[in-house]
Amino acid sequence: MAAGRLAPTPSGHLHLGNALAFGAAWLSARAAGARVLLRVEDLDRGRARDDIAAAQREDLRWLGLDWDEEVLPQSRRTYALDGVPVFRCACTRATRLYLGCSCRHKAHDRGHFRFDTPRGPVAFVDRARGPQLFDPDEDPILVREDGEAAYPLAVVVDDHRDGVTEVVRGGDLLPATATQIRLYEVLGWTPPTWLHTPVILGADGKKLSKSHGSTEARALRAAGWTADRVWATILPLLGLRHLDPAGFDAQKVCSGSFVVDAAGGILPPPG
Numbered sequence: 001m002a003a004g005r006l007a008p009t010p011s012g013h014l015h016l017g018n019a020l021a022f023g024a025a026w027l028s029a030r031a032a033g034a035r036v037l038l039r040v041e042d043l044d045r046g047r048a049r050d051d052i053a054a055a056q057r058e059d060l061r062w063l064g065l066d067w068d069e070e071v072l073p074q075s076r077r078t079y080a081l082d083g084v085p086v087f088r089c090a091c092t093r094a095t096r097l098y099l100g101c102s103c104r105h106k107a108h109d110r111g112h113f114r115f116d117t118p119r120g121p122v123a124f125v126d127r128a129r130g131p132q133l134f135d136p137d138e139d140p141i142l143v144r145e146d147g148e149a150a151y152p153l154a155v156v157v158d159d160h161r162d163g164v165t166e167v168v169r170g171g172d173l174l175p176a177t178a179t180q181i182r183l184y185e186v187l188g189w190t191p192p193t194w195l196h197t198p199v200i201l202g203a204d205g206k207k208l209s210k211s212h213g214s215t216e217a218r219a220l221r222a223a224g225w226t227a228d229r230v231w232a233t234i235l236p237l238l239g240l241r242h243l244d245p246a247g248f249d250a251q252k253v254c255s256g257s258f259v260v261d262a263a264g265g266i267l268p269p270p271g
């Protein structure tokens, strides 16, 4: 059976950008009669917190987004590299940034396991943005030196084993899609369909984060906002006024980025 997923990372409270991406994921799945799964992506043990995961569930329910099943969080799963071409990289972040990493052509016996990403163009269709063509040129860490799986491996393995058939998420992840499709290819799995929502930026032009606390669902609720007002503010970016799957059409979803102002209004980016 078809399935979509809501996959919050519990290192910060849900903000308007998350609400938009989760709203789109929920609308798309419900419109297709697919199941909705909730998966907590808490691999980053230094930053992921159970109390934030609980608050995110509460915020999702307040927003009117429900799910059919909560699957195991990533911290309680195991991941293997079977069949995935990797190389070990012992570079520091600064070395990679300033000098470049040549570990791909060496045979280190220590360091993180990076995906030896097959090069060449990857074509796929984004349900909102149409045909896409990316040349993946990054070799993401799949398993850290300490044995901990990293997000680029976990998200592909989990979407496959959870039976996720449609991925709907923030537009900032669009470029990573090509590398993920390469992982599906080497593992011999069928990729899901893809839909990337617009990115909502803070008034300072930066990606929403903890420093934009006033755009968090709980801050808006405390300021007297109703869930309907949240949706009336952001759903026009999905071509809708109300959270009603009957009206959802992926081709009406906007692309690009938008800015949220101090009063919670959504504007096109300047310039």
Ligand SMILES: [Zn+2]
Residues within 6 Å of the ligand: 088, 089, 090, 091, 101, 102, 103, 104
């Ligand atoms: Zn390296």
